[in-house]
Amino acid sequence: MQTDVEKKIKWAALLVLAGLACMLLSFTKVHPLAFVAFLTIACPLTLAGVVLFLWTLLHKDA
């Protein structure tokens, strides 16, 4: 049975995973759109995951 903290960590991991996957995809093309995708999709997803994870660490049950 997952605790609330573990559920949040799982979501954080999924966000980081999605962001890193987009980042990898953005490296497959040398094109301005790849750079824009990196900036507007990969970075926000990854950083949102990191922020959620760090925020979860502050939870009293962590």
Add this chain to the structure above:
Amino acid sequence: MPALFLIPFVVVAAAIAAWIAWRADFTRSREGKVLAFLGLAVLPVAAVFEGFSAHMERGQSTEFCLSCHVMSDFGRSLRIDDPSYIPAQHFQNNRIPRERACYTCHTDYTMFGGVSAKLRGLRHLQVQYLGTIPKPEEIKLYYPYQNRECLHCHAGARRFEEGSAHHKTPDLLVRAKSGQLSCLSSGCHEFIHDVGSLKDATFWKE
């Protein structure tokens, strides 16, 4: 960090994130907490910074600049078989690195240089996909080409400083160095990309 190392780095970070997503209960142990901190904080942040750096590096490549169709004629102009065409002469004789040919001479252009130049780069993307794409021959620089881009390499070079063409008038070199006289002035180095006349040009075959 070159892409060669960056990609495995990102893959490792993604693998740790995937493991944590699958087995979040692993973070109950001390090792799990350390791994989670590494995989969900340290490595992703490092990947973002290194990824940004890698994209900026790739953005300086000739391939990047020519990846939009409208720029392909500018790429073709680098292979005009006529040494009076300055970009072609520099490209074909390795006077500039071929893989960074555009960026070497247009250092303040599009996605690089100042913030306003970066915003112009985004505007170019908007025009490319949502607007009306101009004909290649209608594309102009926002500002007159600066001698700074030429002097960056040529200033101090013997051929440049002592060349007879640069001493046709006593103050020619002084005016060129101060920017009062453009290197691309008529009668000097006036043939640049000239994409409007490509259909009549012959091209260098490597």
